[in-house]
Amino acid sequence: MTESIPALELRGISKRFGAVQALSEVDFSVGQGEVVALVGDNGAGKSTLVKVMSGIYEPDEGEYRFGGEVVNVKGPQFAADLGVATVYQDLALADNLDVVGNLFLGHELTSPGPQLDETGMEHRAHELLSTLSTTIPSIRTEVASLSGGQRQQVAIARSLLGDPKVVLLDEPTAALGVPQTRQVLDLILRLKDRGLGVVVITHNMADAFEVADRIHVLYLGRGNGDFQAADATREDVVGAITGLRTNGKASA
């Protein structure tokens, strides 16, 4: 499952904002074909860690390794070019455009000249969405008329157009109903089948246990346990999140 060299690895990452130590010496990794859930209470540093991975924040200390090589990530575009795609919580879809328009937004195919190659884009969109078995009714539907789960699927599918190695999902099931959460979790498993490394930030323990191979807990900006989902119990993980246990040991 996890290969010897992780697709993306962070070692000893620290990040400080003024007086606030957001992250201190965090180690994190995700392998190819592995789903890692990143959990923690509000303010535990999940978002900061994801922003370090997606290149928005530069860490004060620590190593960013991609495919085993130390890289100096300068900005989100650099991370994206490297093969780290990020799907944000607020989705960033344009409601007034159809599914194809959103999938290719900013990277439209053109031919001939500056004219949009609608046929080519629709063709690729079809291929992509059918290999992902998404539940989107028609790719010419305006995104405004899709359900929350379908919108999330569009957002995730869009991140795959750049052929990433690692996909970061920020709260992909927040505010979704049960069947829609199901659709998104299924999609995450299909990303894993494609050999992608997937990092899922979530508040939802059930989701974490359902899709993740590993569950990585952050507590007050520090790593506080890395559990194999198959072996861990919910109590272990919740204990680590709330700080009742630190690094596997019960604390006072």
Add this chain to the structure above:
Amino acid sequence: MSATAVDVEPLPTSPKDFFRRFTQGEFGSLRVLIILAVIWVIFTIANDRFLTALNLTNLTLQIAATGMISIGVVLVLLLGEIDLSIGIVSGLCAAIMAVLSVKHGWSPVLALIVGILAGTGIGLFQGFIHTKFGIPSFVVTLAGLLGWQGALLWVLGDTGTININDKFIVDLMATFLSDVIGWVIAVALIAVYAVLALRGRMLRVKAGLEAPPVSVIIVRVVAIAIPVIATIWVVNQDRGLPLALVILVGFVVFFDYITQRTRFGRHIYAVGGNEEAARRAGINTGAIRIAVFALASTLAACGGMLAASRLLAVNQSTGGSDLLLLAIAGPVIAGTSLFGGRGRVWSALLGALVIGSISNGMDLLALNSDVKYMVTGAVLLGAVVIDAATSSKRRRAGRV
């Protein structure tokens, strides 16, 4: 103009499906056509001169300038912004053209080009201030409305009114193409549309995509052919196809192509729909905004040239009065959203037709401006109420 661009709204599958989607605000251009039909029926009943070739030809001349300005308004509205300076910019640019050609003896072509470029410059400036300092377009262009009014008075100087008698400028509005040329243009338009539609279908079939059946394409071609043929037939009964109409429709078709079929156009819609999404997708949203404001002022300048050519003069009230408000009301009546991201360039033409028809019909009935303004206001209000009601219905339906 190409077939695939209109596939966004698939054809209804049954009368019931059509009715459901119509009440949910789809087929927006059909709604304005119904409004237009109602207005025409009323005026035809009220005055039998309304539907004559002479009057309808005059109508096309009356709407040319406003329609041209409205094209730029549509672009700005697609961003979810507003440009209050377009009316006065059209007047200022026409004044620049008139002063250069009449007072300074420049060649009219050169004066016209400089006048239009002045519009581009104004738009670039306003767009730059708006994006660079993050000032709402409403305020920037409100300042423009005042400032350019002053510039207009200054450019005109003591004279106040400049009469235009140069043949080139006057001919913009006074040229009528011969019957034969009119028919050639009509046939060419229909043929080009049919070829593009069939070619689009062929490409889709080749790519293994769902393609509309040939019968649907025939329906679409006929739907385009009927108004084109009817227009040419009517204007040929009178003086022939007005050059002004050719210019206006040409601009509409060109900018519809730009917005629907190019990357730039797609990005305008994206910025209007969700600017943050557009920014994250790597689109330079500031550049898109500046370009749109520059285009809007450029088109306003072009409209100003047509207005000057029709009036045969430029004076201190050129570009003032209700021009701005009518140029904005037109596209809104025809379904372009004030909140960005929704609308088509065609709404500039259709909206100008609605407003122009009301004004023209009222004039035929010798009604005063008071009635005219109240009726136009009521139609605008009615159109936006229908739009709001139907789109909230669509939102409810879409979220199920």
